[in-house]
Amino acid sequence: MLASETPLIEARRLTKTFGRRTVVDGVDLEVRRGECVGLLGPNGAGKTTTIHMVACYVKVGGGELRVFGLDPARDARDIKRRLGVVPQEDSLDPDLTVLTNLTVYARYFEIPRAKAAARAAELLQFVQLEERARDPIRILSGGMRRRLALARALISRPDLLILDEPTTGLDPQARHLVWQKLRGLRQGGVTMLLTTHYMEEAAQLCDRVLILDQGRILAAGAPAALVDEHVGREVIELHDAGALAPGVLERLTGLSDSVERAGDEVYLYFRDGRSPAAVLPLLERAAFAHRPATLEDVFLRLTGRELRD
Amino acid sequence: MRGAVRVWQRNFESWKRFYRASLVGNVLDPVLYFVAMGFGLGAFVRPIQGEPYLSFIAPGLLAGVAMNTAAFENTIGSFVRMEEQKTFKSILMTPVSIGELAVGEILWGASKSLLSGSIFLILIRLTGTWGSPLELLNLGVAFLVGVLFGSMALCWTALSPSYDFFNYFFTFVVSVMFLFSGIFFPVEALPAWAAGLAWLLPLTHAVDLARALHRGTWDASLLPDLVWMLVATALFLWLAARLLERRIIK
Numbered sequence: 001m002l003a004s005e006t007p008l009i010e011a012r013r014l015t016k017t018f019g020r021r022t023v024v025d026g027v028d029l030e031v032r033r034g035e036c037v038g039l040l041g042p043n044g045a046g047k048t049t050t051i052h053m054v055a056c057y058v059k060v061g062g063g064e065l066r067v068f069g070l071d072p073a074r075d076a077r078d079i080k081r082r083l084g085v086v087p088q089e090d091s092l093d094p095d096l097t098v099l100t101n102l103t104v105y106a107r108y109f110e111i112p113r114a115k116a117a118a119r120a121a122e123l124l125q126f127v128q129l130e131e132r133a134r135d136p137i138r139i140l141s142g143g144m145r146r147r148l149a150l151a152r153a154l155i156s157r158p159d160l161l162i163l164d165e166p167t168t169g170l171d172p173q174a175r176h177l178v179w180q181k182l183r184g185l186r187q188g189g190v191t192m193l194l195t196t197h198y199m200e201e202a203a204q205l206c207d208r209v210l211i212l213d214q215g216r217i218l219a220a221g222a223p224a225a226l227v228d229e230h231v232g233r234e235v236i237e238l239h240d241a242g243a244l245a246p247g248v249l250e251r252l253t254g255l256s257d258s259v260e261r262a263g264d265e266v267y268l269y270f271r272d273g274r275s276p277a278a279v280l281p282l283l284e285r286a287a288f289a290h291r292p293a294t295l296e297d298v299f300l301r302l303t304g305r306e307l308r309d
Numbered sequence: 310m311r312g313a314v315r316v317w318q319r320n321f322e323s324w325k326r327f328y329r330a331s332l333v334g335n336v337l338d339p340v341l342y343f344v345a346m347g348f349g350l351g352a353f354v355r356p357i358q359g360e361p362y363l364s365f366i367a368p369g370l371l372a373g374v375a376m377n378t379a380a381f382e383n384t385i386g387s388f389v390r391m392e393e394q395k396t397f398k399s400i401l402m403t404p405v406s407i408g409e410l411a412v413g414e415i416l417w418g419a420s421k422s423l424l425s426g427s428i429f430l431i432l433i434r435l436t437g438t439w440g441s442p443l444e445l446l447n448l449g450v451a452f453l454v455g456v457l458f459g460s461m462a463l464c465w466t467a468l469s470p471s472y473d474f475f476n477y478f479f480t481f482v483v484s485v486m487f488l489f490s491g492i493f494f495p496v497e498a499l500p501a502w503a504a505g506l507a508w509l510l511p512l513t514h515a516v517d518l519a520r521a522l523h524r525g526t527w528d529a530s531l532l533p534d535l536v537w538m539l540v541a542t543a544l545f546l547w548l549a550a551r552l553l554e555r556r557i558i559k
Contacts, residue, residue, distance in 0.1 A: 095323035
C-alpha cells in the first residue's frame with residue numbers, strides 16, 4: 001500500500017444531529033484499501049448513522065467526509081456505484097426469488113444481463129445458496145437471508161463493502177458461517193467497514209476497531225493493542241463480590257492493576273509483570289473465572305462503571 | 310433517468326410473479342362499473358347530450374378507472390415497498406437516485422393505468438360503445454391520468470405516517486373526483502359555483518379529453534384541458550420527488 005494513496009473513507013469531525021439529539025459527535029474515521037475496520041458500540045452509539053452518511057443515505061451534518069475522495073453531497077451516484085451495502089434490517093426483496101434478488105439488484109448498477117447472471121451464479125455458490133436459486137425469500141432462514149444480502153452487496157464487485165451488524169439475530173452456526181465468508185473476503189483483499197455490538201465479531205474480523213459511545217469515539221486501534229493498552233492481559237471475574245470476607249476486596253485491589261465493579265460483579269485486570277497467581281489463594285470460596293482480557297473488557301472499561309483506576 | 314427504468318423493471322418483475330391476482334382486479338373493476346352503471350342504471354336514464362347513457366359514461370369511466378389504478382398503486386403499493394419491504398432503502402444503496410426512484414414508481418403506477426385503460430377499451434369495443442377512431446388515443450389519456458394521479462398519490466405517500474392516512478386521500482381526493490368530474494353527468498348540470506369547483510379537479514379535464522376522443526370532436530377548445538393536465542402533472546411529479554427525498558434522506 002502506498003502511503004500517498006487516498007483513503008477510501010476519510011472523515012474529520014463528522015457530526016449528525018436529528019432534531020436536538022446529537023447522534024454522531026465529532027467522529028474521525030479513516031479506512032484504507034484492504035483494511036477491515038469495525039465500528040463497535042452499543043445500540044444508539046451512532047454506528048448506523050455514521051455508515052449511512054458514508055452510503056449517502058443520510059446527509060452529512062457537520063465536519064468533513066470524503067468517500068473515494070468524493071463529496072457525498074455532490075457525487076452520491078459515483079460513490080454509490082463503488083459501494084456494496086448490507087443493511088442491518090432484512091431488506092431483501094420479498095416479491096422476488098433468491099436469484100432475481102441478485103439480478104434485479106445488478107440492474108441498478110447497470111450491469112449487463114449476461115454478466116449479472118454469471119456473477120449471481122458465482123455468488124450463490126460463494127454464500128452456499130446455489131440450491132435455493134428459485135426459492136422465494138420468505139422460506140429462507142435468517143442466516144440464509146443474511147448470506148443472500150451479502151451476495152447482493154457483492155454483485156457489483158464493490159471497492160468498499162459496508163456491513164451494518166452483519167450477524168445480529170443469527171444463531172451461532174449461522175454467525176460462524178457469515179464470519180467465515182467475511183474472513184474469506186478479507187483475505188481476498190476486500191475493504192470492509194462494519195458495525196457490530198459483538199466484541200468477538202470485531203476481534204475476529206477487524207484490523208482496527210473504533211469504539212463508539214453516544215456518538216463519540218472512545219478509543220481506536222487494533223483489537224489486541226486496545227486490549228493491551230486499556231485493560232492488560234488477564235482478567236479475573238468475581239461473580240459475587242458481596243460474598244467476600246471483609247477487607248478481601250481491598251487486598252485484591254492492591255494486587256491487581258485495576259478493578260472494575262458492576263453491581264455484584266468485580267473485574268480484576270492484570271497487565272504484564274503482575275501475576276494473577278498471587279490473587280488466587282484469596283478467592284478460595286468465591287465463584288470466579290480466570291481468563292484472557294478481551295475487547296469486551298475494554299468496552300466496559302471505556303463506557304464507564306469503573307470502581308476506580 | 311435510467312435508474313427510473315430500473316425501478317420500473319423491478320416492479321414489473323414483481324408483478325410478473327403475481328400478475329394473475331393483479332389482473333383480476335384490472336379486469337373485474339371496469340366490468341362491474343360497466344354492468345352496474347351502464348346496463349343497470351343506464352336502463353333508467355335518458356340519453357345525455359344525444360348519447361345513450363352507457364356511451365356517455367364509458368370514456369369518463371376509462372379515465373376514472375385509470376385514476377383509481379394509479380392512486381392505489383402509488384399509495385398502498387408504494388407505501389408497502391417503502392415501509393414494509395424496505396425496497397426503497399435497498400434501491401437507494403445503489404447508484405439509483407431518489408428522483409429516479411420517484412419517477413420509476415410513478416411510471417409504474419401509470420403503466421398499470423395504461424393496462425386498466427386497455428382492458429377498458431376492449432370492453433368498450435365488446436359492448437358496442439366504441440365511438441370515433443380517435444377512441445384509441447384514450448390509451449394516452451389513461452397513461453397521462455396515471456402519471457398525474459400517481460404523482461399526487463406519491464406526494465401523499467411521502468407525507469403519510471401510516472396506512473390510515475390513505476383514507477383521507479381516497480375519500481377527499483379520489484372519490485370526490487370520481488363523482489364530480491363529469492363522468493356520470495355533465496359538469497354543467499351542477500350549479501355554477503360547483504361547476505367552477507369541478508374545473509379545479511384534474512380529473513374533469515381528463516374526462517373532457519376522453520369524451521372528445523370518444524366522440525371524435527377533437528379541436529382547439531380542448532387545448533386548455535390538455536395544458537391544465539400537463540402543467541399539473543409536471544408540478545405534482547416534481548413535488549412527489551421532493552417530498553419523498555425530504556421523508557427518506559434525513
